[in-house]
Amino acid sequence: MTLLTASLLLGTSCSSDFLEEKMVSTITQDYFNTEDGLEQLIVGTYDALLWKYSWQEGPYLFHISSDAETAGNNSFDQYLSSTWAASGAIGNTWANDLLGYYAKQLLGGYPIINNCNRAIESITEGKALGRFATDKAYAAQRLSEAYFNRAWVYYMFVTQFGDVYYNPHSNSSLPAAFNYPRTTSEEIYKHMIADMRYAYDNLPLYTAFSGTEGRERVTKGAAAHFLAKLYLQRAQAANYAQYRNADGTINPNDPNAHLGMLYKGNVSTDLDSAIFFATEVINMGYSLADDYADLFEQAVGAYPADSNNEIILAAAYAPNERNSRYGMRFQCYHTCNYVQALWGLPNRTWEYGHMNVRLRQNDWAYDVFTDKMADSRFQKTFRLEYKASLSTSATGVDQEYYTYDDSKNTTQTWTAEDAKYFNENILPTYTRESWGGREAVAGEHKIGKGDLGLVFLENSKETAIPLAEAKAQPYVLFPRWVVTEDGKYLYRRKGDNSGNNWAEAQDWGLEMGMGVSACISKFTDINRTGLNSEYGGRNVSIFRLAETYLIRAEAKGRKGDFSGAVADINEVRRRAAYKPGEERAEVLARLYPGHETLTAGEKTYPYTVENDKTNAMEITEAYFTPGTPEAKAENYPATATTKEQCFVHFIYNEITREALGEEVLYEGIHHAGIQADRILYHAQMASTLKGLWPVSDNVHANGQGQDGNGKGYFQPYNTFKPFPQTFINMLTDENGKLLDAAGRAAYQNPGY
Numbered sequence: 001m002t003l004l005t006a007s008l009l010l011g012t013s014c015s016s017d018f019l020e021e022k023m024v025s026t027i028t029q030d031y032f033n034t035e036d037g038l039e040q041l042i043v044g045t046y047d048a049l050l051w052k053y054s055w056q057e058g059p060y061l062f063h064i065s066s067d068a069e070t071a072g073n074n075s076f077d078q079y080l081s082s083t084w085a086a087s088g089a090i091g092n093t094w095a096n097d098l099l100g101y102y103a104k105q106l107l108g109g110y111p112i113i114n115n116c117n118r119a120i121e122s123i124t125e126g127k128a129l130g131r132f133a134t135d136k137a138y139a140a141q142r143l144s145e146a147y148f149n150r151a152w153v154y155y156m157f158v159t160q161f162g163d164v165y166y167n168p169h170s171n172s173s174l175p176a177a178f179n180y181p182r183t184t185s186e187e188i189y190k191h192m193i194a195d196m197r198y199a200y201d202n203l204p205l206y207t208a209f210s211g212t213e214g215r216e217r218v219t220k221g222a223a224a225h226f227l228a229k230l231y232l233q234r235a236q237a238a239n240y241a242q243y244r245n246a247d248g249t250i251n252p253n254d255p256n257a258h259l260g261m262l263y264k265g266n267v268s269t270d271l272d273s274a275i276f277f278a279t280e281v282i283n284m285g286y287s288l289a290d291d292y293a294d295l296f297e298q299a300v301g302a303y304p305a306d307s308n309n310e311i312i313l314a315a316a317y318a319p320n321e322r323n324s325r326y327g328m329r330f331q332c333y334h335t336c337n338y339v340q341a342l343w344g345l346p347n348r349t350w351e352y353g354h355m356n357v358r359l360r361q362n363d364w365a366y367d368v369f370t371d372k373m374a375d376s377r378f379q380k381t382f383r384l385e386y387k388a389s390l391s392t393s394a395t396g397v398d399q400e401y402y403t404y405d406d407s408k409n410t411t412q413t414w415t416a417e418d419a420k421y422f423n424e425n426i427l428p429t430y431t432r433e434s435w436g437g438r439e440a441v442a443g444e445h446k447i448g449k450g451d452l453g454l455v456f457l458e459n460s461k462e463t464a465i466p467l468a469e470a471k472a473q474p475y476v477l478f479p480r481w482v483v484t485e486d487g488k489y490l491y492r493r494k495g496d497n498s499g500n501n502w503a504e505a506q507d508w509g510l511e512m513g514m515g516v517s518a519c520i521s522k523f524t525d526i527n528r529t530g531l532n533s534e535y536g537g538r539n540v541s542i543f544r545l546a547e548t549y550l551i552r553a554e555a556k557g558r559k560g561d562f563s564g565a566v567a568d569i570n571e572v573r574r575r576a577a578y579k580p581g582e583e584r585a586e587v588l589a590r591l592y593p594g595h596e597t598l599t600a601g602e603k604t605y606p607y608t609v610e611n612d613k614t615n616a617m618e619i620t621e622a623y624f625t626p627g628t629p630e631a632k633a634e635n636y637p638a639t640a641t642t643k644e645q646c647f648v649h650f651i652y653n654e655i656t657r658e659a660l661g662e663e664v665l666y667e668g669i670h671h672a673g674i675q676a677d678r679i680l681y682h683a684q685m686a687s688t689l690k691g692l693w694p695v696s697d698n699v700h701a702n703g704q705g706q707d708g709n710g711k712g713y714f715q716p717y718n719t720f721k722p723f724p725q726t727f728i729n730m731l732t733d734e735n736g737k738l739l740d741a742a743g744r745a746a747y748q749n750p751g752y
Helices: 005-010 029-033 035-044 047-054 057-062 089-099 109-124 136-161 185-202 220-236 238-243 270-282 292-296 363-367 377-381 416-429 467-471 545-558 562-576 586-590 629-633 643-659 665-671 675-682 725-730 741-747
Strands: 311-315 385-387 389-391 398-400 452-457 476-479 481-483 489-491 540-544
Touching: 029 035, 029 109, 035 109, 035 136, 047 057, 047 109, 047 136, 047 311, 047 540, 057 089, 089 109, 089 136, 089 725, 109 136, 136 185, 136 220, 136 665, 185 220, 220 238, 220 270, 220 311, 220 540, 220 545, 270 545, 292 377, 311 545, 377 643, 416 467, 452 586, 467 476, 467 481, 540 545, 545 562, 545 643, 562 643, 643 665, 665 675, 725 741
Parallel strands: 452 476
Antiparallel strands: 311 540, 385 452, 389 398, 481 489
């Protein structure tokens, strides 16, 4: 793959000093041998770390392919063939953007690889000048950064496509022939591991840098974490060689071809190597954040989370749209469609974010948090409730809503029925300070200054809230399940815009997406460039220590050391526990299933935690021993029948709880070879299976709604993406002749 390397200098502009770029008026290839030129070249390769989070390409490839994360868009979530095709949106749009070469576009993966190759050649071939020639340690460090960034792009490639073209050489002009034979994943992993071993030996510890720089650039800890991940993933697929042909190619007619594509070699020491390098990271001085919420902390004009000692490597963004091709838009894609005057949220706000919904979650994403009263990550991951608020022009600052009796108040009004229920059944114990003990009065506004406006209750059919109780809450409540007085169970009923929160016509079918749901709040950015701006400036963690512990735990468990694995898992889970002095969300303390177990004080405003839940969060081997209550609560796919299989699924249940929305879940379940099973048993919109989900009484006449059946067309081959048709159409043989139909078909991934 080729790139005119000079185009790199138009790429990124970052906040850290080491990522600052210089613009020069005239560039020749010799410039990239000079100290300044080579520095700029290597700086540009850090675009590799920004790719997932800058615009839609990353989320559409690394978010929506898991069993918990969706787009809230039927064509993607149901795996419709028109979208999941080489010429569909998955192929010709998002996969094309990752590869970075179509229609002569010189942005994306292969162009970044070309820049890495150019830097690597300059250093290894003795062409580099200045400090690169006189300071061997410095040259080795910068060479390691180029190796890392190249490996990271190839890692994204192999994860999405399996075997891909591997090119270790740079080009300074477009080629005469686009002959890009596929290299096996086994060979590519050998290259990546060798490069990361060099990087590990030659990179400094993060403590060698000041401020956040050691988390925004590649260090010894990042190389070690990446090595642990690569060794584990090679070991995960070691038994899949049987699904490849003797020459290493894939039989597209094999129903297990997707597993064969995961094969990366079989090295007996890989699990030991994963444990070794994970242990190296754990012993380097990183530490788990004291509070899970600290990992996503922000303040007006600052991002305290960026320097958290749990973060090993982050994608670094400047505080405006100048960074990367599209700026940092990841934060707005997770935001809920929360704007509604009836909820006391007439406009977008700084705290709740810009509204540009792209990424959603399914029911499994909420249900995998099996103990919401003990596991604080549920509340700290999702926006469960919205306080009535008014936006201001002051960056990062919102103001409180009007009082309930103000003439400007346009929130929902009480019905006589709902007011009566509230006054008799809810008011006696409702002590929210802003409420002031007032009675509900028919015709008056429900919501006022300091009150909650919009609230989500992710309950089950077994714990459905009575409809009368749901309607009579002192805010707009969106439960997943309600039960009517005559015993009908309604799934995701939606209110209308007239003030009637439960209009008969507003059955919210499963297929209608989840534009209004408990969204992920980890990335909300109060420091974005404008109230209605999509652009954010906060960093996004790529590697953090919690994942390191879970990598080591999985490697230990796969070796049969379940007690060692449990110890590592509990390091992560103890941190996640509610501690005394924290405050639970009101809806958790009052309405969520399990709130009955809380103390009287914990169920009273401000819902302060009294009992330390650390012990409740600790697991034992019972959690992955088939047949135990603990294992049943984890809802493993029916295909997981042994302790070893259940253990692996527990690891990825835990990664879901720990890192939902952070674009690591798909990678994990994919390389572990369990993606297909988890999608079929957890992702209802994608699944082809029947009868696995509860049935509601508000299924539409046209069949839309919660009928208990899978709604999708997912097939195991969808665990890999198709090569873009435009990419394949451009390929040639070694003589420059375009591939014929048979050649194009042979190049494409099975199923597409």
